[in-house]
Amino acid sequence: MRPHSVAVLLGVLFVLSSLSPAVAAPEDEEIPMLRLFFEKEEYIIGEEVNVTAELTANGRYVNPDIGGIALAILMNFTFGQGGPGDIQWVGLDSVPGERGVFTGSFVSQPQHVVALDPGGEGLPLMGKVIFMMAICAYKQVQTMAMGVVPIESGPVINVAVSDHYPSPGDTVTVTVTTTNGTVVDAADVVVGLSSYDGETSQDLADLTVTRESTGVYKASYTIPVDLTDGTLYTVNAGASFPDYNTSAYLQPLFGTGFMVSFYDIWFQNVSATDDETVVAVWVADTAGNALSGIDVDMTVDVYLKAGGLDTQVLANTTGADGSAVFTVSHASAERLDVTGMASDGTYVQRFYMEAVIDHSMPEPPEPEDPDGGFSVEAWEFPETGPIWDMIKEP
Incomplete structure (x- = not known):
């Protein structure tokens, strides 16, 4: 099954x-x-x-x-x-x-x-x-x-994108393949898009779909050349089949999409005591090179062990190593939830992190399977390059 x-x-x-x-x-x-x-x-x-x-x-x-x-x-x-x-x-x-x-x-x-x-x-x-x-x-x-x-x-629909990490001005092709044991044509195929920049979510107009061959359909979307906010795009595709209910649209269980990133952002627990937590936000370009002079603004929600929430608003700027360090003073707490944004004055990318208050080093992120279900948050972490080496041994 x-x-x-x-x-x-x-x-x-x-x-x-x-x-x-x-x-x-x-x-x-x-x-x-x-x-x-x-x-x-x-x-x-x-x-x-x-x-x-x-x-x-x-x-x-x-x-x-x-x-x-x-x-x-x-x-x-x-x-x-x-x-x-x-x-x-x-x-x-x-x-x-x-x-x-x-x-x-x-x-x-x-x-x-x-x-x-x-x-x-x-x-x-x-x-x-x-x-x-x-x-x-x-x-x-x-x-x-x-x-x-x-x-x-029953019929199966598969959706793939040509580029998971495009840049402004790039065109992304969405390919929809419909099968029912073998490749078969659908009665109708619809491809829609929604976008989320970390603050605002909106549905975009449906894309124009072209039948390429039996059971293979394509649509394309060009990233606005003037886009300045890091944005996650989710593909909403569906297909109906003539041998079943043509008014019912089948969708894949796992969605796919693509994301425009201007920065790679990585969050680190530096140290923690009962009344103080020091965290660092590292910012690099998408090639993994440290960026200095990036403004990092964030709101920190401190979940106290005694119950209740302590909210703080903090700001700092990355240094030559690409890190901005924040000291959060608090009563005995369990974790921090961080919502923030990084910007060089033109390009903005928002992020959300959770930090358990302990002394352990965070695990490096697992890369997504490019051939499987695509899932990405509104931030990305470098795994190679100069900044990654510094993060592992700050």
Whole structure:
């Protein structure tokens, strides 16, 4: 099953759980847990599906009360419109010599399959599945488990950008690829953008989308040449598919985007005592070279151990090594939240940091996977170059 299916299935199972009310167990009794397992991640119509049910209580395998475990296929199910229209029971037999383990099988048939699409529900899952529910009782406490057997995966949309770190005046190309087992055309593809400069968020106009080839669509955006604030752009892409609900737009689970940075900003805990914390903000250009004369303004929220918040406004300028040092006086505290901005008088970049008050050196940041989901805060840290060497041994 593809990862984007998980969140939706959890919501579906929550709705289905209302079909069988459970009896609450007293606090001093064992709590039973019933689980279903399948041999494969995906099946086809006419294929035998082997099911294993396991019953445990407080971590140990137990046998259910008289009656065993009942397993049913829920058919003609429509999300948001009540329960299943029909039920087919599946026999489960206990495994000889194993407590709490039951097995059974059935052959998947067309009438078992439910087509699930996001029409009217805002769901990111489209595909065909078989819903199953198992119920049993242990020491008169009822427990249940839901099972989902994927029969056919739905369409998938993949979104990529040509440059995660463009500069003003650069053009970024957004590529949308739509697949349904193989590359297929979508009924419609929409690509929108939103921007956030660390202070203001806004939705930009949708981009013009061009079909390049089967299932491949492109759109482009040119960064304003006069942009002076460090800005994060988030791509909001969606596609509808003719074989499903053409009014429902599928979106990727993990978003992507790109960011215009003028500085790399790094935050360091220099020292900490019960009544004073010294922090340094390091500023470099995007090549990792230290920048002097950069104004750093920040608001510090001190979270006191006794409760309450102590807010302070501080300002300093980076020296030749690219650092601006701040001394924060406070009562006994747990952490600092820092919101600030760095500027050379023309270009501005905002940042937000959290600092636990201790004596440990912060870990260097982990680089993002350029081929995976793109996630970036409104600041970036250099990993090579002169300033990084100074930061590691200030």
